Amino acid sequence: MREIRNQFIILIIGMLSTLVLALIAAWIESEFNVLISDFSLCGVIPLGAIFMGYLAGRGCAVGARVVDRKPGKFILAGMFFQSFLFFLLILFFRYREVQLESEEVITLIEFGEFLRQTIATASVQDKSTFGSLLVLAYVLALIPVLGFFLGSAFVYLDLRTKPYCETCLSYLKQKRKQSRFTWHIKEAEITHEEILKLVERNAFSEAVRYFEQHAGPEKIDDSRHNIRADVTVMHCNFCGQHHFAFEVFHRRDHKKEWVQVNRLSIEKMSDTRIDI
Secondary structure (H helix, E strand, O other): OHHHHHHHHHHHHHHHHHHHHHHHHHHHHHHHOOOHHHOOEOOOEOHHHHHHHHHHHHHHHHHHHHHOOOOOHHHHHHHHHHHHHHHHHHHHHHHHHOEEOOEEHHHOOOHHHHHHHHHHHOOOOOOOOOHHHHHHHHHHHOHHHHHHHHHHHHHHHHHHHOOEEOOOOEEOEEEEEEEEEEOOHHHHHHHHHHHHHHHHOOOHHHHHHHHHHHOOOOOOOOOOOOEEEEEEEEEOOOOOOEEEEEEEEEOOOOOOOOEEOHHHOEEEEEOOOOOO
């Protein structure tokens, strides 16, 4: 029951963020005649809707952090509903603002009729129908809904990939992160092999100490170091489980951007405390 309540809290915060974004988008359209969610690439890829969906999805991210719970599949379904709600809110606010022959649309037609005509003809002033193309018109009109959902889904997938406790479904809190630097990938591979042996024996504290002593200097020399190794220890606030992660990154020609070397990554949960 408590878990269902937490998921509802996440969804409600996401819905509130959707409402706020719809109000902001309506204000921008009213003041500057620009509707961000209608911006698309080649008239097909709804970049504006994807961007707005991502921003609204961040509301779910805030909710997940507030209740300290990983969002479940129920939230993904809620995000789809949230996408359609955003679409309706945008059209409703437009319905409140549009005028025909100096009269507000709201005094002439119902919102349902306005919605039908907007989707079918892309203009309330054109009362013609598309005939055989009517279905295509509806599909094209709903593309922003798909874009908004995709933007929200990106946030959902990002939240799902963050380390969390399988037992409590709670996000892990970082306890400590350390970095060491070296100049050759071979040295990182040696460190990886030794740490892997210790992790397989669940000797996590020994792995941390080995990393501190043998993985290289703590301070980077930009003229020499192209390899970075990180050890991150996280823990669950509820059950006390710890999470150990060893990651290696490299950069080309001393550029600032670090690229992860996935084959040298190690991650594992520990039922015992990891001393650092």
